[in-house]
Amino acid sequence: MNYMDYLKTQDFPLFWCGGCGNGAVLGAIVRSFAALCYSKEETVVVTGIGCWGKADDYVTTNSFHGTHGRALAFATGIKLANPKLQVVVLMGDGDGVTIGGNHFIHAARRNVDVTAILVNNYNYGMTGGQYSGSTPLNSITSTSRYGHIEEGFDICQLAIAAGAPFVARTSSDDPLAMQRFITAGLNKKGFSLIEVIAPCPTHFGKNNGMRNAADLMKWVKERSISVARAHTMNEEELALKLIMGILTDTEREDYGSKYSRVIAAAQEGRRDIK
Amino acid sequence: MTLKKNIFAMGNEAITEGALAAGARFYAGYPITPSSEIAERSSIRLPQLGGMFVQMEDEIGSIAAVIGASAAGVKSYTATSGPGFSLMQENLGVAVMGEIPCVIVNVQRSGPSTGLATKPAQGDVMQAKWGTHGDHGIIALSPSSVQECYDLTIRAFNLAELYRTPVILLADEIIGHMREGYCPHLPKEIIERKKPLCANRDYKPYDFCGEENEIAPLAAFGSEYITRINGSGHDESGNACGRLDNADKFIRHYHEKFQKNRDDIIETKSFDLQDAEYAIITFGCSVRSGKAALKLARQKGIKVGLLQLVTIWPFPYEQVAKICEQVQGVVVPEMNLGQIQGEIRKVCPTHCSLWGINRVDSQMITPYEILAKLEEAAI
Amino acid sequence: MKETWQVIFSGVGGQGLMLAGKLLGDAATGYEGKYAVMTSAYGVESRGTFAKSDCLISSSEIDYPEVLKPDVVIALAAVAYKKYAPLLAKGTVLLYDDSIEPLPSYAEQICLPLAKIAKEAGNPLGINLVSLGVLVQQTGIVQELSVINAIKDEFAGREKQIMLNLQSFQAGIRAKQI
Numbered sequence: 001m002n003y004m005d006y007l008k009t010q011d012f013p014l015f016w017c018g019g020c021g022n023g024a025v026l027g028a029i030v031r032s033f034a035a036l037c038y039s040k041e042e043t044v045v046v047t048g049i050g051c052w053g054k055a056d057d058y059v060t061t062n063s064f065h066g067t068h069g070r071a072l073a074f075a076t077g078i079k080l081a082n083p084k085l086q087v088v089v090l091m092g093d094g095d096g097v098t099i100g101g102n103h104f105i106h107a108a109r110r111n112v113d114v115t116a117i118l119v120n121n122y123n124y125g126m127t128g129g130q131y132s133g134s135t136p137l138n139s140i141t142s143t144s145r146y147g148h149i150e151e152g153f154d155i156c157q158l159a160i161a162a163g164a165p166f167v168a169r170t171s172s173d174d175p176l177a178m179q180r181f182i183t184a185g186l187n188k189k190g191f192s193l194i195e196v197i198a199p200c201p202t203h204f205g206k207n208n209g210m211r212n213a214a215d216l217m218k219w220v221k222e223r224s225i226s227v228a229r230a231h232t233m234n235e236e237e238l239a240l241k242l243i244m245g246i247l248t249d250t251e252r253e254d255y256g257s258k259y260s261r262v263i264a265a266a267q268e269g270r271r272d273i274k
Numbered sequence: 275m276t277l278k279k280n281i282f283a284m285g286n287e288a289i290t291e292g293a294l295a296a297g298a299r300f301y302a303g304y305p306i307t308p309s310s311e312i313a314e315r316s317s318i319r320l321p322q323l324g325g326m327f328v329q330m331e332d333e334i335g336s337i338a339a340v341i342g343a344s345a346a347g348v349k350s351y352t353a354t355s356g357p358g359f360s361l362m363q364e365n366l367g368v369a370v371m372g373e374i375p376c377v378i379v380n381v382q383r384s385g386p387s388t389g390l391a392t393k394p395a396q397g398d399v400m401q402a403k404w405g406t407h408g409d410h411g412i413i414a415l416s417p418s419s420v421q422e423c424y425d426l427t428i429r430a431f432n433l434a435e436l437y438r439t440p441v442i443l444l445a446d447e448i449i450g451h452m453r454e455g456y457c458p459h460l461p462k463e464i465i466e467r468k469k470p471l472c473a474n475r476d477y478k479p480y481d482f483c484g485e486e487n488e489i490a491p492l493a494a495f496g497s498e499y500i501t502r503i504n505g506s507g508h509d510e511s512g513n514a515c516g517r518l519d520n521a522d523k524f525i526r527h528y529h530e531k532f533q534k535n536r537d538d539i540i541e542t543k544s545f546d547l548q549d550a551e552y553a554i555i556t557f558g559c560s561v562r563s564g565k566a567a568l569k570l571a572r573q574k575g576i577k578v579g580l581l582q583l584v585t586i587w588p589f590p591y592e593q594v595a596k597i598c599e600q601v602q603g604v605v606v607p608e609m610n611l612g613q614i615q616g617e618i619r620k621v622c623p624t625h626c627s628l629w630g631i632n633r634v635d636s637q638m639i640t641p642y643e644i645l646a647k648l649e650e651a652a653i
Numbered sequence: 654m655k656e657t658w659q660v661i662f663s664g665v666g667g668q669g670l671m672l673a674g675k676l677l678g679d680a681a682t683g684y685e686g687k688y689a690v691m692t693s694a695y696g697v698e699s700r701g702t703f704a705k706s707d708c709l710i711s712s713s714e715i716d717y718p719e720v721l722k723p724d725v726v727i728a729l730a731a732v733a734y735k736k737y738a739p740l741l742a743k744g745t746v747l748l749y750d751d752s753i754e755p756l757p758s759y760a761e762q763i764c765l766p767l768a769k770i771a772k773e774a775g776n777p778l779g780i781n782l783v784s785l786g787v788l789v790q791q792t793g794i795v796q797e798l799s800v801i802n803a804i805k806d807e808f809a810g811r812e813k814q815i816m817l818n819l820q821s822f823q824a825g826i827r828a829k830q831i
Binding site: 278279280281282392448451452453454455559562563565566569638640641642 | 674675678679681682683684686688689690691692693695715716717718719721806
């Protein structure tokens with residue numbers, strides 16, 4: 001399959017602003033689908049609400065566009081009801097770790113076999129740039145005009161702490177890393193999270209002294225360090241850094257596989273699932 | 275062990291067995307009194323039948339998982355009570371707008387808020403209709419016995435599949451926790467959702483025009499068709515659509531698909547209404563009080579009948595209007611402050627008196643309270 | 654034969670009041686083709702506070718599911734006895750355990766050492782089943798055999814539980830009124 005087969009090009013141009021990383025993330029996703037020869041009929045793209053939640057408009061696979069923050073909960077039902085489906089969940093930082101934070105940690109803990117691709121733009125882009133659960137301390141947003149007084153989540157650490165077996169972080173200006181991590185996440189049996197850093201140029205960027213895409217790239221680059229380098233740094237040095245790469249990759253039996261043993265036990269009249 | 279014809283069981287148990295008999299194979303829920311027996315029994319019974327149970331992190335996630343599983347082709351249900359039903363309202367709208375069949379059991383308890391957590395009420399009548407925002411229709415059925423818990427759960431799934439809609443089984447603590455003999459017979463009819471027959475490329479999951487009952491076929495995720503489910507304003511294909519004429523068409527559809535099929539959806543039961551000069555109109559657990567009052571009143575020579583509203587939404591206005599036309603007065607016992615009575619008022623002619631008997635202290639309305647009102651009226 | 658029996662099992666949570674009612678209802682509906690309804694009341698706590706189950710057994714359909722005029726009230730704890738003794742009218746039988754301090758009542762009172770009988774029958778927790786045995790023996794509300802069948806169904810596959818509950822029930826059947 002060609003990656004273009006997964007794109008609804010008739011609905012182009014993309015809805016997103018100039019300088020936004022969402023288009024590049026979408027490109028990495030469809031290239032990953034193509035590389036893995038995904039059938040459109042057996043793939044479901046589940047989205048939440050927000051700028052990134054519009055991504056399902058542009059894919060030719062099955063899609064489910066639900067409510068703000070609940071994409072992982074819809075995806076849980078879809079995957080458990082039909083384990084043959086490839087279920088890919090697209091969320092923003094507001095969606096994934098703010099209003100939907102509860103579903104996020106529980107999907108990771110429950111280890112449902114879905115792949116979550118969370119684009120972190122550090123604010124609520126669609127509604128005008130208000131702060132989200134990932135907005136950094138001191139940032140200016142349309143609801144923190146005096147500077148943001150809350151700390152933002154480290155989304156990857158949150159997923160790891162909740163038990164996600166595969167967690168990786170990259171940025172939207174690294175297409176090769178995006179495709180590599182997304183492919184690895186899709187191949188992972190169990191819950192996988194790929195966080196893509198893509199600061200919102202229209203609101204977060206503009207409000208915080210970044211005039212164009214180049215400024216935003218610079219902002220990300222200054223903060224980015226590799227996993228290997230992070231090992232050599234202390235907590236203080238790591239404070240404002242974004243550790244890029246595969247942060248965890250472990251084996252943990254997923255919910256669906258475990259549940260098939262519950263079914264076997266129930267059908268054989270046993271009370272233990274071994 | 276002898277083969278028993280009737281099983282002495284709780285309403286909540288019969289609801290679970292009804293769901294399984296209807297072909298449901300997926301449950302997602304969050305524990306809440308007085309509905310938890312449905313979750314507990316489902317967690318044992320579903321895997322025995324190859325189905326799946328998952329206890330979600332909250333009721334928001336529960337109904338989302340139920341909708342997702344149904345979109346993937348598996349008949350799905352959840353059970354909850356007041357506070358949980360409140361949390362479900364936003365995603366209930368996804369099932370309405372996405373036209374995804376599913377069954378939500380609300381075993382009503384005292385409210386508002388946490389209320390009296392273990393005590394009964396019938397206060398969620400209007401919430402069932404209007405709890406999720408925006409104009410739409412919905413189906414709600416209300417059982418008054420353990421047998422009806424079983425039968426109406428099966429019917430709830432059938433209606434959900436036929437009309438591509440969430441269906442609310444509006445039970446209450448009395449009926450859910452009451453034990454009674456019931457027969458878990460094989461369902462007379464099991465309705466499966468209509469699947470598309472068109473060529474793959476022509477399939478549009480929301481193209482209802484010209485379809486039987488105006489309901490478009492629904493292909494499950496993983497079928498040979500591409501299915502796009504959308505809780506935002508969408509066109510026939512499920513693509514996001516901001517056109518105003520399109521919004522008008524679909525929002526009217528979410529309302530009219532129930533209006534056009536009222537005769538099929540609405541079920542009422544009549545008791546001794548033929549010669550009745552007075553009528554008791556009620557639903558759920560209050561039917562039990564009403565039936566007992568009817569017998570007491572008849573013994574005293576008062577000509578009373580009873581209309582049980584099995585379908586609450588769409589509201590049986592025609593059936594109620596016919597009774598109001600016939601009798602001199604209608605008594606409406608309900609464990610709320612007049613939610614059903616208000617609907618009856620819309621169609622009650624001036625010659626017919628309308629009295630409510632309302633309790634919100636979580637005590638069942640006694641037959642004597644209803645009898646007293648009838649005696650007062652008949653003098 | 655009486656058309657409808659109205660019975661209340663009362664005491665505190667954890668005494669198996671629901672089980673007693675359930676077995677009675679199951680015996681009636683499952684084995685005698687009768688109608689039965691059972692409702693219960695309890696607090697949010699599972700143990701230790703007032704609880705009751707209302708059972709109606711009838712040869713015809715039962716409309717109202719709560720007991721309005723009890724024929725028999727069984728009180729297994731002082732909190733329940735104190736609640737019912739002053740409320741009951743003539744025509745009701747009030748059966749209670751001899752550990753409870755008696756109060757004046759219009760009801761016909763029967764005091765039996767239910768807890769002691771349960772203990773002697775090898776199951777101190779079986780006071781609910783002992784009282785069910787007394788009820789069945791005194792009233793003939795259902796056949797003894799129907800309850801035995803209901804016990805066997807309830808604890809199917811758990812032989813020890815069946816044995817213990819049968820022993821308690823039958824000890825109640827044998828208990829002589831004092």
